[in-house]
Amino acid sequence: MDYAMIEIFLIAIGAGIVGSILGLGGGIIIVPTLTLLFGLPIRTAVAASTVSIIATSTGAAVAYLQDRLTNTRVAMWLEMGTATGALTGALLAGVVNQRFLFVLFGLLLGYSGYNMFRARKSELPTGVVPDRLSQKLNLGGSYYDHLQHRQIDYQVTGTIPGLIIMYFSGAAAGLLGIGAGIFKVSAMDQVMRMPFKASTATSNFMIGVTAASGAVVYFARGDVKPLVAGPVVLGVLLGALVGTRLMIRMRTTTIRKLFIPLIAYTAVEMIYKGVKWW
Numbered sequence: 001m002d003y004a005m006i007e008i009f010l011i012a013i014g015a016g017i018v019g020s021i022l023g024l025g026g027g028i029i030i031v032p033t034l035t036l037l038f039g040l041p042i043r044t045a046v047a048a049s050t051v052s053i054i055a056t057s058t059g060a061a062v063a064y065l066q067d068r069l070t071n072t073r074v075a076m077w078l079e080m081g082t083a084t085g086a087l088t089g090a091l092l093a094g095v096v097n098q099r100f101l102f103v104l105f106g107l108l109l110g111y112s113g114y115n116m117f118r119a120r121k122s123e124l125p126t127g128v129v130p131d132r133l134s135q136k137l138n139l140g141g142s143y144y145d146h147l148q149h150r151q152i153d154y155q156v157t158g159t160i161p162g163l164i165i166m167y168f169s170g171a172a173a174g175l176l177g178i179g180a181g182i183f184k185v186s187a188m189d190q191v192m193r194m195p196f197k198a199s200t201a202t203s204n205f206m207i208g209v210t211a212a213s214g215a216v217v218y219f220a221r222g223d224v225k226p227l228v229a230g231p232v233v234l235g236v237l238l239g240a241l242v243g244t245r246l247m248i249r250m251r252t253t254t255i256r257k258l259f260i261p262l263i264a265y266t267a268v269e270m271i272y273k274g275v276k277w278w
Helices: 002-022 027-037 042-066 072-093 098-118 132-137 159-176 181-191 196-221 226-247 252-276
Strands: 141-145 150-154
Touching: 002 027, 002 042, 002 181, 002 196, 002 226, 002 252, 027 042, 027 098, 027 226, 027 252, 042 072, 042 098, 042 196, 042 226, 072 159, 072 181, 072 196, 098 159, 098 181, 098 252, 132 159, 141 196, 159 181, 181 196, 196 226, 196 252
Parallel strands: none
Antiparallel strands: 141 150
8 A cells, every 4th residue: 555655646746747737636637547547436536636636726826826827806706606516516426427427527638638739839819809897807917928038918708608617617626526627727718718828827726716615525425535635635736836837937839739648548548437337
């Protein structure tokens, strides 16, 4: 068990790096790793992942807030939907069939990979016209891009559609323990037309609150196993601190292209296992 804990810790470091860079919380690696490689029940894996997402958010949020990459106004607006959805999803997780969870998780990963592939050549959104609610809430933002050595000013649109998507992303977070960064980043990047770096940073800020809403249910149900969650949380936190330093110096196109094969491979593995059990 000691060797297994060390292996889980090392994998969690990688998950924290990936999660903080992409704003996905690390669940895209933690859940399939614990279930496929270590043979743990998916609810135990999801519970450990949910707790670790809080660590990812904490580690990444500090760095991204200092660099002004996080749009806190957008985060607070969208969190109304994600927190409610997370509680709904966590309650449903206790009654949903495990096979369905595997297939659904794989499909979500596939959808995320498809969106990243479509936008693989885009560095910054152009021609964004803020909607009326976005202007009223002053959701636009700015940050300094260390790679381009200039200030990036941007506007936000799709305020209401973004909030609706956030409810469903929160439900996915509570159901699968993935932080739902898959939906969050995609919604902010493609629906609300925010820069990808600002989207991932804001997603990292949000996923901790979303995961905390669902973690209460997992703790109450006894799904959180300390010998599993402990090394996962420590590894993910360390990885998140490293990942934030890397992300601010990477090109958006590089971030997208780098993890498309990883997401696609994991999606196929999870769907295959879910279908095999059917």
